Amino acid sequence: MSLIRNTKNTEKVIGIPRAMSFYHDWAFYYGFFNDLGVKIVLSDSTTKQTLSDGCALVVSETCLPIKIYMGHIVNLLGKGVDKILVPSLQSIGPKIYNCSKIRGLPDLVRNVVKRDFTMVEAVLDKSEKNQGFYEYLGEIAKYYGIKNAARVKKASKAGWRVYNNFLMMTKSGMRYEDAMNYALSGKVFIQDRTKEYPISVAVISHGYNIYDERASMKVFDKLEAMNARVFTALQLSGEQMQDGLKALGQGLYWANECEMSGAAGFYLKDTRVDGIITISAFGCGPDSLMIERMSRKSKRFGKPMLNLTIDEQTGEAGFITRLEAFVDMLYRQKRNKITDTGSNSGELAGQRVRFENLVQ
Numbered sequence: 001m002s003l004i005r006n007t008k009n010t011e012k013v014i015g016i017p018r019a020m021s022f023y024h025d026w027a028f029y030y031g032f033f034n035d036l037g038v039k040i041v042l043s044d045s046t047t048k049q050t051l052s053d054g055c056a057l058v059v060s061e062t063c064l065p066i067k068i069y070m071g072h073i074v075n076l077l078g079k080g081v082d083k084i085l086v087p088s089l090q091s092i093g094p095k096i097y098n099c100s101k102i103r104g105l106p107d108l109v110r111n112v113v114k115r116d117f118t119m120v121e122a123v124l125d126k127s128e129k130n131q132g133f134y135e136y137l138g139e140i141a142k143y144y145g146i147k148n149a150a151r152v153k154k155a156s157k158a159g160w161r162v163y164n165n166f167l168m169m170t171k172s173g174m175r176y177e178d179a180m181n182y183a184l185s186g187k188v189f190i191q192d193r194t195k196e197y198p199i200s201v202a203v204i205s206h207g208y209n210i211y212d213e214r215a216s217m218k219v220f221d222k223l224e225a226m227n228a229r230v231f232t233a234l235q236l237s238g239e240q241m242q243d244g245l246k247a248l249g250q251g252l253y254w255a256n257e258c259e260m261s262g263a264a265g266f267y268l269k270d271t272r273v274d275g276i277i278t279i280s281a282f283g284c285g286p287d288s289l290m291i292e293r294m295s296r297k298s299k300r301f302g303k304p305m306l307n308l309t310i311d312e313q314t315g316e317a318g319f320i321t322r323l324e325a326f327v328d329m330l331y332r333q334k335r336n337k338i339t340d341t342g343s344n345s346g347e348l349a350g351q352r353v354r355f356e357n358l359v360q
C-alpha cells in the first residue's frame with residue numbers, strides 16, 4: 001500500500017526535484033512560487049548517490065532521466081520535505097503528447113517510493129481533457145489553499161517574467177546556467193558574441209540530459225575546451241524550430257519534438273553549424289524515432305552527425321573519446337574547405353566576450 005498522502009494541507013513549502021521538467025520550467029516556477037509566497041526547496045545537484053538511489057527504485061530498463069528523477073525525490077525526502085511537485089505533463093497541445101513515463105510520473109513515483117509525503121500532482125492535458133496551463137497552475141495552487149484564479153494569474157505573470165528574461169539571454173547565446181542565475185536575480189544581460197570559434201556544433205537533446213552536468217558529463221565545458229561554439233534549441237525561437245520541423249518533413253507528435261527534431265532541422269540548414277551532436281538516453285523510444293530521422297536527413301544535408309547514448313554505465317573516457325574524434329573530423333573537414341577555397345575565415349579573430357547590462 002502506498003504511504004503517499006494526498007491531503008491538501010496549507011503548509012507553504014514545495015520541494016522541486018532538480019530533474020526532468022525542472023530544466024525547462026525552473027525559471028517559471030521560481031517566479032510563480034515566490035509570488036504565491038510558497039517557499040521552494042530544491043533537491044541537490046545530481047551525484048553518484050542520487051543516481052544509485054534512483055536506480056535502486058526502478059527496473060534497469062528505465063531511462064536514465066527517470067532514474068535520476070527518483071534519486072532527487074529521495075534527496076528531497078532526506079531534507080525533510082513532505083510536499084513535492086510531481087506533475088503529470090500529458091499533452092502540451094492538441095494531439096501533442098509526452099512519452100508515457102513523463103505522463104505517468106505521479107503513478108510511477110507512487111508505486112516505487114514507499115515513503116510518507118504529499119505529491120503535488122497537477123495535470124497538464126490539452127488533448128483529452130482540454131486542461132491548459134492555467135488550470136494546471138490552479139491545481140497546484142489549491143494544495144496551498146489558494147483558489148482565486150486572479151491570484152494564480154498574477155503569480156503566473158511573475159513566473160513568465162523570469163522565464164522570458166531567461167529565454168532572452170539564452171537566445172543571445174548565453175550559457176544555460178549563466179542565463180538562469182541572472183534571470184533568478186532579476187537581471188538581464190545580452191551576450192555580445194565577439195568571440196569567434198574555428199568550428200561550431202549544435203547539441204540536440206532534452207534539457208534534462210544536457211543541463212544536468214552529471215548526466216551530460218559537462219559536455220558544454222568539453223566542447224568549449226575543444227574551441228567549438230555550441231548551439232542548442234534554447235537559442236532558437238518557436239518559428240525557427242517550426243521551420244526546422246518542416247525541413248525534416250516532420251509533423252508535431254511528441255511534446256519535445258520542437259527542441260529535438262525542430263532544432264536539428266534548423267541547424268542542419270544553418271551554414272554556421274559544422275556538425276550535429278545528439279545525446280539521448282538509452283531506451284528512449286521517442287528519441288530513437290526522432291534521431292533515426294535526423295540521421296537520415298543529415299546525410300541529405302551533407303552535415304556530419306554524432307549520436308551519443310547515455311545511461312548510468314556510460315564512462316566519461318569513452319564519451320570524451322567519441323566527442324574528440326568527431327570534433328577532430330570537423331576541424332579536418334573545415335581545414336580542407338579553407339584550403340580548397342583559399343579562405344582564412346576559419347582562423348580565430350578574437351576571444352573577447354562582452355556583456356551589456358540592459359535591464360536591472
Ligand code: SF4
Nearest residue numbers: 063099101281284285
Ligand atoms: S522522452 Fe525518453 S528520456 Fe525522456 S522520459 Fe521519456 S523515455 Fe525517458
